Amino acid sequence: MTLPRIALIGAGRTAAHLGQALIGVRRPAVALGARSAERAGPLAQALGLAVLSPAAAAQAADWVFLCVRDADIAPLCASIPWRADQLVLHCSGATELDALAAAQAAGAQVAGFHPLQLMANPLPTAAEAAQAFMGIRIGIEAGPDARLELEALVLALGAQPLHLQAGQRARYHAAANAAASALLAPLDLASRQAAQALGCTPDQAWAALAPLAEGTLRAARARGLAGALSGPMARAEVAVLSAHLQALAGPDEGLYRALMQALLPLATQRVGAAQAQGLVAVLKA
Ligand SMILES: NC(=O)c1ccc[n+]([C@@H]2O[C@H](COP(=O)([O-])OP(=O)(O)OC[C@H]3O[C@@H](n4cnc5c(N)ncnc54)[C@H](OP(=O)(O)O)[C@@H]3O)[C@@H](O)[C@H]2O)c1
Known part of the structure; x- marks a missing residue:
């Protein structure tokens, strides 16, 4: 089975942990998209990737993780020309999937992938990233086809899937925030x-x-x-x-x-x- 090519857009804490952890499970991202080559440089170097524009990174992949803050998800998604064969994901706990409406309108599948973990280090080592995912729950919201493939990725990372309900994200994320900060x-x-x-x-x-x-x-x-x-x-x-x-x-x-x-x-x-x-x-x- 051919594994989907993965792109990460955003070069912050979540992209850094996911990028390193994906290398650890032999599914390295093929592209890193950012709006500032200077700010994304250290992560790109750590992942062995060049910094591309968000649209170019998305173009290179089958699965595209939007690893940006909640308010940036919808405008970023709307700025990218999507293909119908792509899966577009965000990593937020609080934001509903309708923030990915622009991708859905282009025929792409959309999904949520929310690690229930604190990722505070902007440049974790491979071992730190692997440890961050080990044994945690990852909130997944996806259609039936994507869900099976995402569950396989979650398990490969040493985590367990947690199925998120549409319309319940604010309550779910308030709970996560109560357990963290x-x-x-x-x-x-x-x-x-x-x-x-x-x-x-x-x-x-x-x-x-x-x-x-x-x-x-x-x-x-x-x-x-x-x-x-x-x-x-x-x-x-x-x-x-x-x-x-x-x-x-x-x-x-x-x-x-x-x-x-x-x-x-x-x-x-x-x-x-x-x-x-x-x-x-x-x-x-
Ligand atoms: N950190 C955690 O513990 C954690 C855990 C679970 C889930 N999450 C979720 O993951 C998402 C990202 O959080 P984070 O903590 O990783 O945020 P972060 O460290 O602040 O990183 C956000 C990144 O998004 C980039 N960005 C913003 N707008 C962009 C655009 N239009 N194009 C390209 N890149 C853009 C920023 O780049 P610039 O440098 O250019 O601003 C920055 O690199 C959020 O939805 C959050 O809820 C985070």
Whole structure:
């Protein structure tokens, strides 16, 4: 079976990880499209490709991944002359496939390919990119023919397909954002408060707190979310929680209270409804 030729358009973090990972599974991209040869140069060099215009890169391929930010997907797609034998994909979680309407109007198939992974490094090594895809879920939205081929690619990358529903992307992506960047808000609060309590910088405080955060995530994967709960919310220690709230002031007190209130369903699973009532009472504003 002849494998489709793949082009990547956009030379940012997602293109860098996908490009390196595709080399790792012996399906290297044949073209890299960008609007700035200078900015795309380091990635092109790492992938062993020349920088082409988006239209020229698309022309060279059967599958074209638009690895650009959400607002850029529709205008980029509309700027390219598509062929009916192509599959055009975007990598967004939030954007519906109608952003690819211009490709569909030209008879091309369209699909979504959203790695549920944080790809923060603009120039990962091959090993880092392979690791980024290993064991993750990749959200796929595609017609029946493309879906089978995309699932094969997902499995080749060491990932698992997750089928996305049209019309549900904003909710799905809000969930992804809650599981990713939203975690940083309590960690920022924790670092600032620990810095004040310990007389150190927030960075030093974060270095001390990071293993605790990592241990919590490991426990949540091994034992489930309620199983990973610790501290006063897991033991219904009303006096300890009350002392926390008194020690904090201003916006941090409000954020801490809201975070603990958001934990009440998990705490109730751990301590039961009767004991959780004490926590509910102390957390009332
Ligand atoms: N990074 C992640 O963790 C992650 C994870 C899953 C999914 N995604 C999704 O992947 C997509 C890309 O995100 P990203 O993080 O890779 O973004 P990024 O690092 O900001 O890269 C975006 C790239 O798009 C290029 N671009 C924008 N408009 C273009 C155009 N008209 N023609 C050619 N290139 C163009 C930019 O080039 P310039 O240098 O010229 O601006 C830049 O190289 C988004 O939909 C995002 O939701 C990202």
